[in-house]
Amino acid sequence: MSSIKFVLFSLTILICSSCFKETKSKYIVVKNSLTLERSFETVELTKEILNVNNLNNIGIKDVKSNELLLTQLVDLDGDGKMDQLLFQPQLLPTSEKKYEVVEISEEAKPKAEILCYSRFVPERTDDYAWENNKVAFRTFGPTAQKMIEDDVPGGTLSSGIDAWLKKVEYPIINKWYAKNDIRPGAYHEMSPEGLDNFHVGSSRGVGSTAVKKDADYYISKNFINWKTITTGPIRTSFVLDYADWDADGQVISEKKNVSLDYGNNLTRYEIDVTGTNFLSSGLTLHENDGEVTKNVKEGWISYWEPHGDSELGTAIVASAENMVASEYYVTTLQDRSNLYAQLKVTNNKVVFYAGYAWKESGQYPNKSSWENYLKEFSQKINSPLVVVVN
Structure with a gap:
């Protein structure tokens, strides 16, 4: 630094x-x-x-x-x-x-610039996007889902989390959507600020959720409602609601309370969920040519992969007591191969963190530096700061 x-x-x-x-x-x-x-x-x-x-x-x-x-x-x-x-x-x-x-x-x-930012994006169908000075993400809403169901071009059927690969510390969400309005697909091309070349499809992307039943994983469709809570120099947070979904006879209700703080590569997810005692969070395997690291005992898993002309690390971190297992899940179904962390649901809630590091950003340029960040992050959430008010 x-x-x-x-x-x-x-x-x-x-x-x-x-x-x-x-x-x-x-x-x-x-x-x-x-x-x-x-x-x-x-x-x-x-x-x-x-x-x-x-x-x-x-x-x-x-x-x-x-x-x-x-x-x-x-x-x-x-x-x-x-x-x-x-x-x-x-x-x-x-x-x-x-x-x-x-x-x-x-x-x-x-005073400080608002670097932790999120918003609903109606001009790009109905994405919800968020970022801080390190990373950026988006996910997809009900209009994008209906377009797929009605066979209308340009839709997206996915509750996966998309990574926008930025390599600058200033905000890029509004800039990238603006240039996409002028020339559709512009943010898929490399620029000095980065690009979106991360394929999500129906995968879990970077940390979205699933429920395992027997040997299979079941997933929701797109979010149906959103609410922005805050943006600012320290935190952005928002809520995404999902329609109840079926996991082989189990009716799952899910609400994602999402926040991203300044200086962090990992988004925090606090999930309100009913219908299951365990919720899984997944990392897409893409071409399945990356390196998997599982450290369930400490509460983190990671996937480091070749990505375009560079390399990319993704990860899920949770408290050691809440991460109970991990599975390297490979299937012939398109986009459904993921590295999963299985998380314990307590009082209808589960908390975990998920995010990425792109080599081109220079933050964590190799697998070793990325995993060292994850180890330290894990130690911190397992031994949180103690705050005493006198």
């Missing part, structure tokens, strides 16, 4: 004492128990946790450096009132940091 990137990622500014008013000595201590540096992990604070009536005028100040951290407010239920305050601390190995909760004007808050 270059020094320039580090400055951009830090997103903190030194503030003067006149810019904010101190609360009644309310502090937050964030503790890192691992022998790893920690960054790009998002702390979520609520009004209840902070014991305040309103989050709008709250800032988070690093006590030691006297710096005010970048924050993002999130309205989870759409009632116009902010429910969460987000920030990303940076911690050294086996260390802790102390932050002070301060009252601050809107004008004095640190």
Whole structure:
């Protein structure tokens, strides 16, 4: 990581004492128990946790450096009132940091570009697309499904997750769709920003879901409803609803609560699901000429493959207690060969992460560097930061 990137990622500014008013000595201590540096992990604070009536005028100040951290407010239920305050601390190995909760004007808050972004895309049938400074994805809606069912050209029947291979840190979703409007298929061609040459079809793409019954995997069709929750400098999140679907006699209901945080290559999926005790998340095998790595004990699986003129790694990560098995599933059915992680459903929920690293982006240019990232990511979600509010 270059020094320039580090400055951009830090997103903190030194503030003067006149810019904010101190609360009644309310502090937050964030503790890192691992022998790893920690960054790009998002702390979520609520009004209840902070014991305040309103989050709008709250800032988070690093006590030691006297710096005010970048924050993002999130309205989870759409009632116009902010429910969460987000920030990303940076911690050294086996260390802790102390932050002070301060009252601050809107004008004095640190500002940053919205790099964590998502939206519904009606101009390209009805995609839903999302990105941050590292990666970009999309998936497909009901109009695209109906076009296939009605034999109308240009549709897509898939609940798979498509990877848009970007190699720049600025947003590309709107730019790529705009050039596709002018010249259909333009984003499938290599540009200095990257391209979409990732084939999904009916595969699971990068982490979409399935239910295994006996020796077969069953999947949903396209999403039927969407809701954007937030976009910002730290997180974008949204919800995708799916029609109930059949897994050989089991009726499966599924809602995907999806979020992608700044600095992360992996999207977080929190799935509300009924009708099954286990849900599988899959990685397409494409030409089945890649290298499979299974590490169920630590909670991650990976597929590193030749891709076009380059190489690509995809992965699924979950808590070690929730990933119970993995299967290298190969079939003669088109696009149905996937590397699957089987995940335990608890109280009708399952949480996992899925994403990619493209060699051309320079982030993780080989299998070894990608898997090292996954190992560290796994350690972090299995030993999360401890946040204490005093």
